[in-house]
Amino acid sequence: MNYLIIGGGIAGTTTADELRKIDSDAAITIISNEKHPLYSRVILPHYITGKVPRERVFLKTTEWYTDNNIDLVFDEVVSLDTTTKTVTGSNSNYEYDKLLIAGGGIVNKLSFPGSEEILHFQTIDDADKILDLLVKHANDETKPRVGIIGGGFIAMEFAEFFGEENYETQIFLRKDRFFSGSFDDNCSQILENHLAKWQIKTHKHTEIESYVDGIAKLSDGTELELDAIAAGVGLSSNFQWAADAGIEVNKGIVCNEFLETNVPDVYTAGDCAEFFDTMSKQHVRIGNWMNALMQSRLLAKNMTGEKNAFELVSSYSTKVMGLDIVSIGVTNAAKADEIVERPSDDGHMLIFGKNGVAVGATLVNQTKERARITKLIKERTPISNI
Numbered sequence: 001m002n003y004l005i006i007g008g009g010i011a012g013t014t015t016a017d018e019l020r021k022i023d024s025d026a027a028i029t030i031i032s033n034e035k036h037p038l039y040s041r042v043i044l045p046h047y048i049t050g051k052v053p054r055e056r057v058f059l060k061t062t063e064w065y066t067d068n069n070i071d072l073v074f075d076e077v078v079s080l081d082t083t084t085k086t087v088t089g090s091n092s093n094y095e096y097d098k099l100l101i102a103g104g105g106i107v108n109k110l111s112f113p114g115s116e117e118i119l120h121f122q123t124i125d126d127a128d129k130i131l132d133l134l135v136k137h138a139n140d141e142t143k144p145r146v147g148i149i150g151g152g153f154i155a156m157e158f159a160e161f162f163g164e165e166n167y168e169t170q171i172f173l174r175k176d177r178f179f180s181g182s183f184d185d186n187c188s189q190i191l192e193n194h195l196a197k198w199q200i201k202t203h204k205h206t207e208i209e210s211y212v213d214g215i216a217k218l219s220d221g222t223e224l225e226l227d228a229i230a231a232g233v234g235l236s237s238n239f240q241w242a243a244d245a246g247i248e249v250n251k252g253i254v255c256n257e258f259l260e261t262n263v264p265d266v267y268t269a270g271d272c273a274e275f276f277d278t279m280s281k282q283h284v285r286i287g288n289w290m291n292a293l294m295q296s297r298l299l300a301k302n303m304t305g306e307k308n309a310f311e312l313v314s315s316y317s318t319k320v321m322g323l324d325i326v327s328i329g330v331t332n333a334a335k336a337d338e339i340v341e342r343p344s345d346d347g348h349m350l351i352f353g354k355n356g357v358a359v360g361a362t363l364v365n366q367t368k369e370r371a372r373i374t375k376l377i378k379e380r381t382p383i384s385n386i
């Protein structure tokens with residue numbers, strides 16, 4: 001059996017690892033367009049803040065691939081032919097019996113004059129660039145001025161780095177809320193007030209139109225001098241080469257609860273999988289480590305003949321200057337039938353209902369509720385009981 005895996009992140013590498021445990025004779029190849037063995041994106045923020053040395057970000061050594069007879073090839077997949085079962089990369093062609101698409105997400109880039117100077121945060125190479133900026137300004141006598149575009153998890157990582165360094169930081173939101181898909185006004189206001197306490201200013205309904213010679217021109221006409229701009233405006237997984245090959249692609253690679261795509265012998269897992277979630281009974285794309293890890297463990301079994309449905313309540317948490325934000329399960333407010341709000345003195349909680357049951361929750365400064373709410377979701381608690 002010849003297994004080919006596109007993407008060398010946690011989903012692709014874990015699947016390869018599990019496949020090797022099941023089948024000692026199979027040919028297993030991982031194609032990765034990042035020239036590194038597996039590393040943890042989750043640990044990258046701790047590398048930037050100096051809590052973890054660079055070498056500890058890596059989860060596999062190059063020897064691990066050799067020892068397990070897994071071929072790690074650095075190449076960029078550009079097309080796929082599912083009739084001849086051939087993948088074409090920039091450097092070479094690859095054949096497969098079974099194919100896994102575990103390409104994660106491609107960072108959404110902004111396009112305005114000067115946007116090529118913007119810092120992003122998806123890869124270890126991005127982390128090195130952010131670190132360079134922090135080192136460059138380490139001994140500045142005046143506070144560096146920085147802008148952050150976006151209001152989700154990655155934007156909050158930047159807020160944490162710049163806030164910790166006491167930079168003069170401003171955040172630009174295209175609309176009127178942080179975490180626009182999963183927050184309401186109350187959650188957003190708590191975060192905005194919290195950031196303001198750390199002198200981080202939020203501009204709503206504001207976009208940057210250009211960034212030339214250190215001057216950012218805003219959509220309201222204002223001009224600001226900024227030493228750097230960072231952005232966290234989401235990921236896209238609608239790979240054109242997959243769609244061109246006849247694979248159903250929506251926001252991600254569409255698959256059923258067994259992680260099979262519409263094309264035989266082609267599977268998907270991790271951040272790029274838009275899978276049928278048996279709990280909320282809809283297709284969802286979930287971008288967190290636990291989801292990618294557990295999907296790939298299950299998928300290795302499915303690729304070798306079993307047929308197990310994926311079911312998991314996963315979560316993603318972060319801390320922004322001491323404020324906890326947790327996202328559990330499916331937190332797409334636009335797709336929820338009902339949203340239960342639980343305000344408290346120092347935080348806020350939203351529980352999302354779909355088809356009558358709780359399917360997800362957003363917790364702001366309510367981490368103590370995390371285990372209880374996860375259990376309610378796992379048990380498919382009727383939303384009317386909450």
Ligand SMILES: Cc1cc2nc3c(=O)[nH]c(=O)nc-3n(C[C@H](O)[C@H](O)[C@H](O)COP(=O)(O)OP(=O)(O)OC[C@H]3O[C@@H](n4cnc5c(N)ncnc54)[C@H](O)[C@@H]3O)c2cc1C
Pocket residue numbers: 006007008009010011012031032033034040041042043044045075076077078102103104105121122123157269270271272286287288289290292315316317
């Ligand atoms: C800075 C940061 C912090 C995070 N913190 C957390 C956290 O605290 N908790 C949490 O749960 N999650 C966190 N996440 C999210 C988590 O890391 C992801 O959900 C997880 O890494 C997804 O794994 P994956 O294998 O599906 O995708 P990826 O890790 O994105 O791997 C996909 C790989 O495929 C490659 N690829 C794509 N297209 C091609 C192609 N055409 N040819 C070849 N290769 C290709 C990509 O370059 C990439 O290397 C964080 C992410 C980031 C960036």
